[in-house]
Amino acid sequence: QTVVVNNLPVVTANVTNSVVCAGNLTTLSGGGALTYTWTGSVTDAVAFAPTVTDTYTVTGVDGNGCFNTAVQTVVVNNLPVVTANVTNSVVCAGNLTTLSGGGALTYTWTGSVTDAVAFAPTVTDTYTVTGVDGNGCFNTAAQTVILNSLPTVSVVSNSSLICTGQTATLIASGANTYLWNTASTNTIITVTPNANTAYTVTGTDNNGCSNSFVITQSVSLCTGIASNANHSVFNIYPNPTNGLLNIKSNSDVNLIEVIDFTGRIVVSEQTQSLNNLILDITSLQNAIYLVRITNAEGNINQSRIVLQK
Structure with a gap:
């Protein structure tokens, strides 16, 4: 009787990434046989996310039903515990705050923020930092900065x-x-x-x-200004006034005009040749006005008055 002895297959255990960060994928696949079975509930050539560092054994069976094993260790590095730190989480518009990451090696922020460099936020926003450690593993954290508007004084x-x-x-x-x-x-x-x-x-x-x-x-200075041809005399009082002006003149007054600082005539009153009258300007705003008086001869007199109600 002849006894045939078949060699065992030379089984290999292959891995795409032998060192991974927690949550990342790797793939184990056997070689040198026909079918493969892995420990740790791993399916051959199907990516999975290991949770701990472990050694996986593959059993490969060839066409003769002979089998052999191989092993592969996958190291799982924990993610860094990243923190998002802020100097001032509530700021007034135009003021500075500083965001800085912790728990990792390098940090990248959203919102065009540079780690540990002061900036002036323009709106209330939540900023996310991504921290990468020495193993290349990364994690994120977030920090909200509230922006208060300045009062309108x-x-x-x-x-x-x-x-x-x-x-x-x-x-x-x-x-x-x-x-x-x-x-x-x-x-x-x-x-x-x-x-x-x-x-x-x-x-x-x-x-x-x-x-x-x-x-x-x-x-x-509220200095009165008078200009006339025949030296006619007039008197306006009180000055400053609360709005009721007494006007007395040594000649008959035909026209009284009140002019504001822009040159606009805001009051114009015909007086029918009176030389002693009261002018009511209480409807005007507090300011300095020019009172222009025209007498019966057509001469013009003017003086500044202050309305202060």
Whole structure:
């Protein structure tokens, strides 16, 4: 009787990636036989994601039914525990914050952010960092930065133009607290400038965001101007006025005109040759006006008055 002895197949255990990061795929495939069976529930030549470092054994069977084994170790590296750190997670528009990654070797941020470099966000946004460790494994983390708008601070004056020695009231709005360049922390301040003066107020809202506003208080010497051909005399009082002007003249007055700073005639009144009358300009805004008086002879007299109601 002849006994035939078949050699065992020379089985090989092949791998696409013998070192992988957790969650990544690799493929084990046998060689040198006809069919292959792997330990660890691995299917030959089908990619899978190993969860731990392990050694896998393949059993290969050839056409004679002879079999042999081979082994392959796959090393699984854990992913880095990446953190997203921020110096200020809530900022006011125009202010800086810094995002920096932790737990890895190199970091890449979304939103064109450079790791550990200060920047000024323009909107509320969530930034994602990808950190890569020394094994080439990566993980991500996210950080939201909230952007608060600056308050819209404004200031109005109760009189855009005052005479030297008079006072103006400046009123701030748009914020919660205020600091003026006069050192006042009041919402409303009273000023008595001798010349055109700029006043700056910085307003801060409930979020701690600040903005500034500059107002220039205009000041005039309020010197009367008279011009006539026959030296006629007229008197306008009180000046400043609350809106009711007494006008007295040594000649009959035919026409009274009130002109604003743009040269526009805002009041025009025929007087029927009166030389003692009252002119009501309470409907006008607080400002300095030119009062032009034409007498019966056609001569013109004019004077500046301040309306301050």
